[in-house]
Amino acid sequence: MSDRAGRGGPGCVGTLAIIAIIIFLVAGFFPPWLHYAQFRDQMRSEARYGVTLADSVISQRLMTLADTLGLPPEAKKLTIRRHGGRPPTITISSEYTERVNVPFFGVKLLHFKPTAEESM
Numbered sequence: 801m802s803d804r805a806g807r808g809g810p811g812c813v814g815t816l817a818i819i820a821i822i823i824f825l826v827a828g829f830f831p832p833w834l835h836y837a838q839f840r841d842q843m844r845s846e847a848r849y850g851v852t853l854a855d856s857v858i859s860q861r862l863m864t865l866a867d868t869l870g871l872p873p874e875a876k877k878l879t880i881r882r883h884g885g886r887p888p889t890i891t892i893s894s895e896y897t898e899r900v901n902v903p904f905f906g907v908k909l910l911h912f913k914p915t916a917e918e919s920m
Contacts, residue, residue, distance in 0.1 A: 824903065825902060825903060825904075825905075828900045828901060828902055829900055829902075829910070832898040832900060832910050832912075833910075835869040835870070835871060835898075836912045836914060838865070838869060839862070839865060839866065839869060839871065839875065839894070839914050840914035840915075840916065842861070842862060842865050843862060843892045843893075843894075843914055843915070843916035844916040844918070846858045846861060846862060846892060846916070847890050847891070847892050847916040847917065847918035848918050850882075850890035850892075850918060850920060851890075851920045855880045855882075858878075858880055858892065859878050859880065862876075862878055862892070862894075863876045863878070871896060871898075872896045872897065872898060874894075874895065874896045874897070875894050875895075875896035875912075876894075877894060877895075878892060878893070878894050879891075879892070879893045879894070880892050887919040887920060888919070888920045889917055889918065889919050889920065890917070890918055890920060891915065891916070891917045892915070892916045892917075893913065893914065893915040893916075894913070894914055894915075895911075895912070895913045896911075896912055897909050897910065897911050897912070898910045898912065
């Protein structure tokens with residue numbers, strides 16, 4: 801039996817260091833993706849109730865959320881289209897780019913295009 805007394809090998813420390821570095825480098829990407837998901841989910845919700853809401857109300861709600869989330873100004877340029885037919889549909893979309901500063905790699909651009917479509 802060897803006398804290790806709770807000491808980890810260098811392989812364990814090295815693996816933990818690599819995992820910590822990866823988390824450090826990727827952490828900047830999490831908030832923009834989370835904000836995108838929240839914005840897209842609200843678009844889907846607004847599209848679901850699009851029959852009862854005017855386009856101006858939908859736009860105002862989504863622009864307020866974009867402000868709250870700190871999205872770039874171009875996220876507020878919403879496109880709301882109502883299509884006739886059977887069944888009629890509503891499509892809400894936007895497009896924006898977020899800048900993420902990644903240590904050692906510089907600025908990376910993330911392009912998002914949230915869209916929601918719902919049959920009325």
